[in-house]
Amino acid sequence: MTHLVRSELLLLARNRMAVFNSVLVPMMIIGLLASGGDAGGDTAAVTGMLGFVLVGVLYYTLVSTYVARREDLVLQRLRVGVLTDLEILAGTAGPAVAVALGQMALFVAVGATAFGLPAPVNAPVLLLGVLLGTVVFALLAAVSTTFTRTVELAQVTTLPVLLVCVAGAGFAIPSDALPGPVAEALRWLPLSPTLELVRLGWLGRPGAGVLGVLGAAAAPAGLLAAWTVLGWVAVRRWFRWSPRR
Amino acid sequence: MTAAVQVYELRRRYGSFEAVRGVSFDVERGELFALLGTNGAGKTSTLELVEGLDRPTAGTVRVLGRDPVRDRTAVRARTGVMLQEGGFPPDLTPAEALRMWAGTFGTRARPVADALDLVGLAHRADVRVRQLSGGERRRLDLAVAIVGRPDLLILDEPTTGLDPESRHDTWRLLRGLLTDGVTILLSTHYLQEAQELADRVAILRAGTVVATGSVAEVVAAFPARITFDLPPGVTLDALPDVVGAYDLTGGRVFVHTQQLQTALTTLLGWAAAHGITLTGLDARSATLDEAFLSIAGAA
Numbered sequence: 193m194t195h196l197v198r199s200e201l202l203l204l205a206r207n208r209m210a211v212f213n214s215v216l217v218p219m220m221i222i223g224l225l226a227s228g229g230d231a232g233g234d235t236a237a238v239t240g241m242l243g244f245v246l247v248g249v250l251y252y253t254l255v256s257t258y259v260a261r262r263e264d265l266v267l268q269r270l271r272v273g274v275l276t277d278l279e280i281l282a283g284t285a286g287p288a289v290a291v292a293l294g295q296m297a298l299f300v301a302v303g304a305t306a307f308g309l310p311a312p313v314n315a316p317v318l319l320l321g322v323l324l325g326t327v328v329f330a331l332l333a334a335v336s337t338t339f340t341r342t343v344e345l346a347q348v349t350t351l352p353v354l355l356v357c358v359a360g361a362g363f364a365i366p367s368d369a370l371p372g373p374v375a376e377a378l379r380w381l382p383l384s385p386t387l388e389l390v391r392l393g394w395l396g397r398p399g400a401g402v403l404g405v406l407g408a409a410a411a412p413a414g415l416l417a418a419w420t421v422l423g424w425v426a427v428r429r430w431f432r433w434s435p436r437r
Numbered sequence: 438m439t440a441a442v443q444v445y446e447l448r449r450r451y452g453s454f455e456a457v458r459g460v461s462f463d464v465e466r467g468e469l470f471a472l473l474g475t476n477g478a479g480k481t482s483t484l485e486l487v488e489g490l491d492r493p494t495a496g497t498v499r500v501l502g503r504d505p506v507r508d509r510t511a512v513r514a515r516t517g518v519m520l521q522e523g524g525f526p527p528d529l530t531p532a533e534a535l536r537m538w539a540g541t542f543g544t545r546a547r548p549v550a551d552a553l554d555l556v557g558l559a560h561r562a563d564v565r566v567r568q569l570s571g572g573e574r575r576r577l578d579l580a581v582a583i584v585g586r587p588d589l590l591i592l593d594e595p596t597t598g599l600d601p602e603s604r605h606d607t608w609r610l611l612r613g614l615l616t617d618g619v620t621i622l623l624s625t626h627y628l629q630e631a632q633e634l635a636d637r638v639a640i641l642r643a644g645t646v647v648a649t650g651s652v653a654e655v656v657a658a659f660p661a662r663i664t665f666d667l668p669p670g671v672t673l674d675a676l677p678d679v680v681g682a683y684d685l686t687g688g689r690v691f692v693h694t695q696q697l698q699t700a701l702t703t704l705l706g707w708a709a710a711h712g713i714t715l716t717g718l719d720a721r722s723a724t725l726d727e728a729f730l731s732i733a734g735a736a
Contacts, residue, residue, distance in 0.1 A: 193541075194540070195538075195540025195541055196537060196541070198540075199529060199533060199534070199536075199537040202528075203526050206528045264524040264525070264526060265520075266525060266526055268520060268523055268524065269523035269524055269525065271490060272488050272513070272520060273513060273538065273541055274514050276509070276510065
C-alpha cells in the first residue's frame with residue numbers, strides 16, 4: 193500500500209490547486225487570526241480550525257480525489273490488482289490525510305504558542321478525537337462519491353455535509369440560536385463529538401481529573417465509533433469503483 | 438493439476454437482463470484460450486466474473502483452484518489482468534505508474550524498465566500518461582498486467598486500438614509468455630488473433646457458448662465449399678452425385694460438403710470422363726471467419 197501512497201503523493205505535488213489548499217490556506221488563516229490580535233484564549237476559534245480542516249480540507253479533497261480516480265478508471269484498474277478494497281481507499285487517501293494531520297498539528301502548536309492556550313491536558317484524548325474524526329470524514333467522503341458524478345460537482349455535493357456539520361458543531365452558529373430539537377439532532381453528527389473530544393483533550397473539564405476527562409470522552413468516542421461502522425457499511429454497500437456509463 | 442480456470446454453468450444477471458446464461462469452459466495450464474463473440478455476446482461480463490470483480494448470479498468460477506472473490510488476495514498475487522477499460526492517473530508517467538504496480542507485487546515483480554521494454558514503451562517512460570496515445574495506454578496496461586510475473590493472464594481485448602505493427606508485437610510478446618509456461622485467457626473480436634494465438638476458442642452468442650474447441654475443430658464443423666461455372670449445355674441434374682447439395686446462383690454452382698476430397702474427386706472424374714472444363718473452379722475448407730459469422734452472427 194505504501195507504493196500507492198507514494199504515487200498519490202506525487203500526484204498531490206503535481207496538483208497546484210491541492211498544494212495551494214494544503215500549504216498556503218492554513219498559513220493565511222493563521223496570519224488572519226494572528227493579525228486579529230485578541231484571539232488569545234479563544235479556544236473555540238482554534239478547535240473550530242481543526243473542524244474546518246476535517247470538513248473543509250480533508251473531506252472536500254477526498255471527495256474530489258476519489259471521484260477523479262474513479263472517472264479516470266484508476267480505481268477499477270486497482271481492483272484487479274493485489275491490493276484489498278480497504279488498502280485502495282486508504283492508500284488513495286494517504287497524502288490528503290497526512291496533510292490534514294499536519295495542518296491540525298500546526299494549528300494546535302500555533303494555538304498553544306501564539307494564542308496563549310494551555311498545553312493539552314490530555315493529549316491521548318485530543319489525538320483520539322483527531323484520528324477518529326479523520327477516519328469518519330474519510331469514510332463520509334467515500335460515501336459522498338456515490339452522488340458525485342464529476343470532480344466539478346464535488347463543490348456542490350459536499351455542501352450539505354459541510355453546512356450541517358458546521359452548524360451542528362456550534363462553532364459557527366451558536367447552538368442556542370437554533371430551535372432546540374434541531375440543535376439536539378445536529379449534535380449527533382460526526383463533527384460535534386470530534387470537537388468535543390478535541391476540547392476535552394485540550395482543555396480538560398473544570399474540576400475533573402484525568403480520569404474524569406476519560407469518562408467524559410467515552411460518549412463522544414462511542415458516537416464516532418458508531419459513525420465509523422456506519423460509514424464502512426455504507427461504503428461496502430454503495431461505493432462505486434467504476435464510472436456510471 | 439487442476440485447470441488454470443474452471444467456469445461452470447456461469448450466470449450473471451443485471452436487473453432483468455441476463456448477460457451470461459450458463460457458460461462453461463476450462464482453460465488448461467499453459468494454453469491460450471480465446472473467447473470470441475460479437476459485441477454484447479457476454480465476453481466482458483464473463484471475464485469480470487473470472488477476474489473476481491463480481492459474484493456470479495449462479496454457477497462457479499475457480500481460478501488456479503480458488504474462488505476469485507473469496508480468495509481474492511491469493512489469486513491476484515498470481516494473476517495479471519487487463520480490463521477492457523482500465524486507467525492510470527493522467528499526471529503520472531508510465532514509469533511511475535508501473536513502479537507503483539511493481540511495488541504491490543514485492544520482490545516477485547519484473548524490473549520496471551524490463552516491463553516497459555517488453556511492450557515497446559521504453560522511449561515513452563517519462564512522459565505523462567495524459568500525453569500517451571490510445572494504443573500506448575493499452576500497452577502500458579499490458580505492461581502492468583505482466584509486471585508481477587503472473588502464472589495466469591486475463592486479457593480483455595488486449596489489442597483493440599493498436600496499430601497493426603503493435604498488434605504483431607503484442608502477439609510476439611504473448612507467444613513468448615506462453616513459451617515460459619504462462620496461461621492466457623483473452624477475449625478478442627479479431628478472428629485473426631484467435632487463429633494466430635489460440636490453442637482453443639469458445640464462441641459466445643447471447644451469453645452462451647455456441648462452439649468450443651481448437652480453431653481447426655470449430656472450423657471443421659462447417660462445410661467446405663466447391664464452386665465453378667455451370668458448363669454450357671449442362672443442367673444441375675446432369676452433375677454427378679456428391680455428399681452435399683448443388684446450388685445454382687448467377688450461373689455459378691455451389692456445393693457445400695463435409696467431405697471435400699471425396700466430392701472433388703467425384704466431380705473431377707466426371708469432368709474428365711465427359712471432357713468438360715470446369716471454369717472458375719475453386720475449392721476450400723471453411724475459414725474461421727465463415728464459421729464465426731454463421732455461428733456468432735445467427736440471431
